[in-house]
Amino acid sequence: MQIIYEEHIIDVKKGTKVIDLLKDEISRSRYKVVACRFNNEVKSLNYEINSDGKIELIDLTNKDGMRIYRRGLIYIIGKAFYETYKDALLTINFQLSNSMLCEVSNMQVTKEMIEKVDKKVKEIIKRDAPITKIAMTKEEAEAFYEKENTLKGRLQLDVKKKKEIMLYYCEDYYNYFYGVMPISTGVTDIYEILEYDGRFLVRYPSKKAPDRLPEFKENKKLLATLDDYEEVHKTLNVHTLYKLNKIVKENKIKDYILLDEALHEKKMAQIADDIVKREKVKVVLIAGPSSSGKTTFAKRLGLQLRLNGLKPVTISVDNYFVERTLNPKDEYGNYDFECLEAIDIDLFNDHILKLLNGEEIEVPTFDFEHGTKVYKGNTMKLNDDQILVIEGIHCLNDKLTPLIPKEQKYKVYISALTVLNIDYYNRISTTDTRLIRRIVRDNQFRSYSALHTLKMWDSVNRGEEKNIFPYQEEADSMFNSSLIYELAVLKDYAMPLLEKIDKSHPEFSEAKRLYRMLGYFESIPGEYVPQNSLLREFIGGSIFED
CATH class of the missing domain: 3.30.980.10 (Threonyl-trna Synthetase; Chain A, domain 2)
Known part of the structure; x- marks a missing residue:
């Protein structure tokens, strides 16, 4: 048999272990090698080679390597x-x-x-x-x-x-x-x-x-938010996958779905009440990583604010990009649209200050094709009973709104902070939940394949680590958008998409890992999900869809 390692072809006897074949290469590695990738599938270093293929060593600079560590x-x-x-x-x-x-x-x-x-x-x-x-x-x-x-x-x-x-x-x-x-x-x-x-x-x-x-x-605020949700689900006795599956099998899941959704509504109401108590607040800033459910959250929070006599008005940060010629580039020479410097901070703050002072502004529309702001006569003025709601990746960073007085701002961090264990030693990560949400949404609304989403995910994560996570503890409130039952719903949407990715793609190992994890869940029909649920943002059928 023949194996390709770093462009070299090596003749190998059937049954040879990777650890024996590449012993010298492993010992010379700068960082610890903990596994390998054989034909794009993550394998143990004790894996016995039984066919031709390509081998890559996995060290601790690789996300799979760190998971194994x-x-x-x-x-x-x-x-x-x-x-x-x-x-x-x-x-x-x-x-x-x-x-x-x-x-x-x-x-x-x-x-x-x-x-x-x-x-x-x-x-x-x-x-x-x-x-x-x-x-x-x-x-x-x-x-x-x-x-x-x-x-x-x-x-x-x-x-x-x-x-x-x-x-x-x-x-x-x-x-x-x-x-x-x-x-x-x-x-x-x-x-x-x-x-x-x-x-x-x-x-x-x-x-x-x-x-x-x-x-x-x-991460005191993050931990308090996680503990809060963990305690609720422990009280409901549904904090492990075994118990969730048992509830599904016994056909009792509808009650738990309604309880989980009621928890979301309760938390949104508490955030709205807190905003109203702070009488000087005129700007609500919402930020969170990809696929946190920010859009639906903002709309449902808006309803709670209206019940308190405040009318939410939205303004999009995406219309305040700098001119394309001024947009910074990343280390690869590509335009970096996620860095703070890509936003026209001066104009954005000038417009918000004018709105807060009761003045009228003409809101730009950013033309992404030509890379410039266009003015179409769209004006905006803030009335006394109105409050600005702004959503964007930099909203927790005070450098986005340096001219807005602190007492007039209320920051909300939102993420799908998973509180479900596969068992007592195996935790389902927040990142995996968001990735599965993203795979389903990209396919439902943008016709993207799971392969496309997986190819983009590392870049998305890098942006989050740079622009969102460092500021999460700056939030006045945190909202956990995870639902204890959601992966059991997303399963039937995601698994067929993941199954299409074969060994010819480097993303195969990640697709297989997610596919196997979802296989542990008993399925819950999508029609069980309420129309106003955050989960509808990903599977479709939301009452908030235009």
Whole structure:
């Protein structure tokens, strides 16, 4: 057989492991290599080559590499608890800027506990013990789970198309993790465990600097928003995928959909009430990452403001781009429309100040084809009972509105902050939820393929990391637009689109990962979704559609 690695053709015997074939290349890598990509599919370094193909090594500067690093680190922490506090019920809660927030539900997290677990983690890493994937048939797995009485990986039994049940073993410890794992415990040696808010944080490097831990930054408002939603769904007893699937199977999901939607309405009403209490506020600024549901949120918030006697008026930042000849370019020589300098800040602030002072303005319309502002006689004046609502990626950044007095501004951060676990060790990420929303919306409303959306996603994420996330803690309010049931609805829209992406595309591994994750969900029909739901922004049929 022949393998292509970095444009070189290598003759390989059938059954050769990647770790053996590229041992020297792996050892020479500047950053740790944790996996490989074989014919565009992420594989373990223990993968046995059985066909011709192309191999790429995955190190920690790659997003797949960092995912594998995180899984390995959490696996080791689970093993450390098993060896020090065997009865501890460990749960991986949220991801908070290069850290995972974890809790022990049946024990108090103390300084002594953290020190003892940390010492054990270091011992396990130093041993560099092998992590081995073991496959069982469903019949073998059923006997195993009956004997072991454990929930680790049990959800796999409910996936009809899944023929084998996987567990990862290291010495006498086992657990299930969704996705490829490191082949040994020695990889994840850069980390920190911190006692935090009655729980603990597991900190890890970023793919931008995988050889060191980043500066620790608290996300108090984000954490409070996540905790709030987590507690509600724990009260409703629907915070894990197993419990959600059980509710769907028992045909009780309609009540939970209405409860989840009522929670959204309640939170929007609270934000509107808070805006009204601040009598000097005349501008509401809304920002959030892609596919957060900003458009529907702004319209539903507008309804709540009207109930409070305020009439919302919208103004679009997109009409205030600088002239194309003045637009900055990125490192690749392309126009950067997402940087703050792409906005005509002076004109934008001048117009808002005039509106706040009761003056009339002529609103420009930006002609994207010719790259210039056009004036068509559209005028605007703000009455005493009106309030400006502005949505845009820079709205939390005070540099967008430097001339507007702080007391006249109210900032809202919105994102789909997922609070659903696949199980107690496998969290569904906020980014994955937004990506699946985007795939469905791009296809429903723009006729884009899932492949097109996946190709653009890294660029979208870079813009968010630069322009949105650094300012999220500046918000006066945070709104969590996630719905506990949404992936069960999006599943039937997204899976056929993801299935079309084959191994010839570099995006295949990401498509396969998302496809497999959605396969764990029991389907919920789209017609169950209320017409005013934020979810309708992505699947269609919204009452707010023009």
